[in-house]
Amino acid sequence: MALLDMKDVRGGYGDADILQGVSITVAEKEIVVIVGPNGAGKSTAMKAVFGLLNVRGGQIVFDGDDITHWAPNRIVQRGICYVPQVDNVFREMTVHENLEMGGFLRSGDLSAAYDRIYGLFPDLKAKRRNLAGDLSGGQRQMVAMGRALMLEPKLLLLDEPTAGLSPKYMEQIFQITRDVRDHGVSILLVEQHAKQALAFCDRGYVLATGANRHEGTGQALLADREVAEMFLGG
Amino acid sequence: MTLLDFLNFYLVPGIVLGAIYAVGAIGITLVFGILRFAHFAHGDMTTLGAFVALALVGTGMNPWAALPLAMIITAAIAIGVDRTFYDYLAKRPKIVTVMASLGVALMLRSVVQVVWGVDPTTYASGIVRPNDYFGILLRPRELYTLGAVALIVVGLELFLRRSKWGKAMRAMSDNPDLARLSGVDNRKVTMLTWAIVGALCAAAGFMLGINTEVHSMMGWHLLLPMFAAAILGGVGRVQGAVLGGLVVGVAEELSVFILPAQYKAATAFALLLLILLVRPRGLLNGKVL
Numbered sequence A: 001m002a003l004l005d006m007k008d009v010r011g012g013y014g015d016a017d018i019l020q021g022v023s024i025t026v027a028e029k030e031i032v033v034i035v036g037p038n039g040a041g042k043s044t045a046m047k048a049v050f051g052l053l054n055v056r057g058g059q060i061v062f063d064g065d066d067i068t069h070w071a072p073n074r075i076v077q078r079g080i081c082y083v084p085q086v087d088n089v090f091r092e093m094t095v096h097e098n099l100e101m102g103g104f105l106r107s108g109d110l111s112a113a114y115d116r117i118y119g120l121f122p123d124l125k126a127k128r129r130n131l132a133g134d135l136s137g138g139q140r141q142m143v144a145m146g147r148a149l150m151l152e153p154k155l156l157l158l159d160e161p162t163a164g165l166s167p168k169y170m171e172q173i174f175q176i177t178r179d180v181r182d183h184g185v186s187i188l189l190v191e192q193h194a195k196q197a198l199a200f201c202d203r204g205y206v207l208a209t210g211a212n213r214h215e216g217t218g219q220a221l222l223a224d225r226e227v228a229e230m231f232l233g234g
Numbered sequence B: 001m002t003l004l005d006f007l008n009f010y011l012v013p014g015i016v017l018g019a020i021y022a023v024g025a026i027g028i029t030l031v032f033g034i035l036r037f038a039h040f041a042h043g044d045m046t047t048l049g050a051f052v053a054l055a056l057v058g059t060g061m062n063p064w065a066a067l068p069l070a071m072i073i074t075a076a077i078a079i080g081v082d083r084t085f086y087d088y089l090a091k092r093p094k095i096v097t098v099m100a101s102l103g104v105a106l107m108l109r110s111v112v113q114v115v116w117g118v119d120p121t122t123y124a125s126g127i128v129r130p131n132d133y134f135g136i137l138l139r140p141r142e143l144y145t146l147g148a149v150a151l152i153v154v155g156l157e158l159f160l161r162r163s164k165w166g167k168a169m170r171a172m173s174d175n176p177d178l179a180r181l182s183g184v185d186n187r188k189v190t191m192l193t194w195a196i197v198g199a200l201c202a203a204a205g206f207m208l209g210i211n212t213e214v215h216s217m218m219g220w221h222l223l224l225p226m227f228a229a230a231i232l233g234g235v236g237r238v239q240g241a242v243l244g245g246l247v248v249g250v251a252e253e254l255s256v257f258i259l260p261a262q263y264k265a266a267t268a269f270a271l272l273l274l275i276l277l278v279r280p281r282g283l284l285n286g287k288v289l
């Protein structure tokens, strides 16, 4: 059974439905990517999983629980963490304090958790006393991912983690994403860099105008002529 | 005028006054940074805190011993004011809460006037002679005021930098959405903020009262210098509020060199205009208003 099973979800921020029936599944230890044109509802689909949307139809099941109408803080505690597309760090707090905030809901000794994060992101260890707002875009993205991983989620939601990053950093973020998966975390991510993302993921979904358009393994989607014409520039 | 005269008659009184402004300005900056509105009842909450201390002194307590208790009581009152008024408006545009706080200001002042009357009074009567510290003249109450402000500022900074809930407050000020995503309970942070703000109001009111006098308009008159200090330092910055408070306090005392004494109170206003013109984010780069 899938870890996350989102079935025919409809909903939006206000009265209008932005999502017109989106279905996405993520299995254990799977990397699933959502691609699609700007405004397709990719971020919105992700927010629906995290309880930030008025869901008016469909169902979201996570690890056996129907979380469709749960509040975000309950969803966090159940094992889903979310890295928003923008404003995803505490700029005026240090790198380490960002991680501490990530672990806010945990009690007891967190030193093992910090070691794990600094192991995944060696760049951050040297910068742990720096303000997150002073870091480069790539390092800030690492702080954002590190913060989200502090709760040791089962599922990590990443909204465009490579937006605005150089190819070098993009490769690094993808590599870290794989490392995180190898630690047993499932990953659902939204990507603008469709070609690279489809090449690196296990499965992918193409969304357009708030609905599923295509789905399949990354390789199959890359080979699909229609997908290629739509998003990949032929 | 000798240097010592300058220190004793202008700089020292300015620093004492500025330290009191600083404590008030920290409260304003915390409300703005974390709850995101300009709290116009801040001055009258300060008055109320001063009168709570007065009531305690009336039972025979030493004024400085009454201060911590007055801070606790005013903290509880501030939480009550939030629960009774501001909490209901949380989902409305912030300007509604700003306007409501003006109403709360008038209400708090009326309560003070009904309960304690409108005549000025003092915590302790009698003339106190200053002590001489290597030529610098300081009354004990001035010394205690500076010490108490230092204690409050250092304590608050340590709380905000080191403690779990202090960090939660900073996180809420920095990025409220992300703080909520991290599991920070907005209601708890709001309550904690009001507790601190209420306590700071009582401290500022008490210290102004013990260095001047206690009357029902004292806080209202503090509002402009306190806001000027908060904005001057950079809204949302505790250290900025301290710096801003000291600058406003000293500037008011020094203004008599260039302006007639009755224009002292206009100094804060002039500073406020000046900073908004040349550096709207304040000396320490606060949030954009």
Ligand SMILES: Nc1ncnc2c1ncn2[C@@H]1O[C@H](COP(=O)(O)OP(=O)(O)O)[C@@H](O)[C@H]1O
Pocket: A013, A014, A018, A036, A037, A038, A039, A040, A041, A042, A043, A044, A045
């Ligand atoms: N917070 C919001 N409130 C209202 N509408 C929004 C909000 N965020 C996005 N939208 C609208 O939802 C649609 C989908 O946006 P989004 O999910 O961000 O697209 P994508 O991430 O695929 O680029 C867009 O038409 C956008 O204008």
Ligand SMILES: [Mg+2]
Pocket: A042, A043, A044, A085, A159, A160, A190
């Ligand atoms: Mg998006």
